[in-house]
Amino acid sequence: MADISSLFVTRLYRARLNELGADVDTDELEASCWAIYEDDEAGQAWCEKEGYPGYTSYASLTDLPWRSPIFAAVEKALDAHVAAFAEELEFDLGDGKLVLEDLWINILPEGGMHTSHLHPHSVISGTTYVAMPEGTSALKLEDPRSARLMAAPPRKKSAREDQRTFVYVKPVVGDVLLWESWLRHEVPMNMAEEERISVSFNYKWEG
Template sequence: MTQITSLFTTRLYRAHLSAFEPAIDAPEMEASCYAIAEDDAAGQDWCAENAYPGYTSYASLTDLPWRFPIFSDLVTVLDAHVAAFAEDLEFDLGGGKLVLEDLWINILPEGGTHSSHIHPHSVISGTTYVAMPDGTSALKLEDPRHPMMMAAPPRRKSAREELQPFIYVAPKVGEVVLWESWLRHEVPMNMAEEDRISVSFNYKWLDA
């Protein structure tokens, strides 16, 4: 009798922010992102010095929930989503908890990309989507086994999703996507004329 099973599952969490309260107003969030980007001279300088397309607050601001109440509300909602994902992952936190480590804005203009990367030292990473114009890039996720595949042949284009080397996730405005921080991901080139706006974040394990 032949038996084939799947091992070492990679989980991906997708939900609407509104699954938990308080409600997050999308237009207010978008306006807040632009207002912060306009006022953040240090962030603008960092983007220019590092040839970063568009704007990110990653290297300049660490207090977004303090600056704008809507970001404080967002953290409350994200805490609930991350807790739900951690439960699905069956983490044994040993009496500790997952807490927000970083939260930053991404404004990616036409032609902008964000190259493949992971988030070291974090447990769960994710993004919630503020503006996703038609034709903008999806989130690209990479099979974490790639470095170990060595001489493996390519997969068929028709291969089942769980066997594909890359998965493209096209979130909608107001959706939150979570993954374990070791999962390599990237944002391919934004082909839309309008900005692609998102808020990304990391959660770390705070031991008891």
């Protein structure tokens, strides 16, 4: 009988943001996202100039945990989750540690999408979900081997999740998802009438 192993596995971490002792109120977080959006004229201008659907604070604000206590609480919660994920990945961090590099708000309106991308120069990336109206888009993850599949036939529609070329993950409010930053991902078009709100982030290795 053949011995078939799974090698070079891609890990996806999913948990509740408050699972490791944190106490982040998602209603307060949503209200803070809207308040920051309304005040962030530079961010709104950048989104309009770049044709970015909805709003992101990525290009305008780099100090959300300092600016708002609720975001400081989010950072503290994420630190615990990222440490747990790093342990699962068996990283040898030496005398260094993984530290928050970027944290930003995403407000995606009906018809908006975030096209396929990855996050260079960081180690762990992820998102925590603030508002997920009925019918909004899932997170789409791409098999990192896609560029090397060459002449491979497509996978069966009934293929196991770990054999699929694309995997769709449907998070709910209060979830946090983590993945290694080289994993290509996207947010398909938001088909809901209400805004999809999330907070995304990157962690880097700092010695």
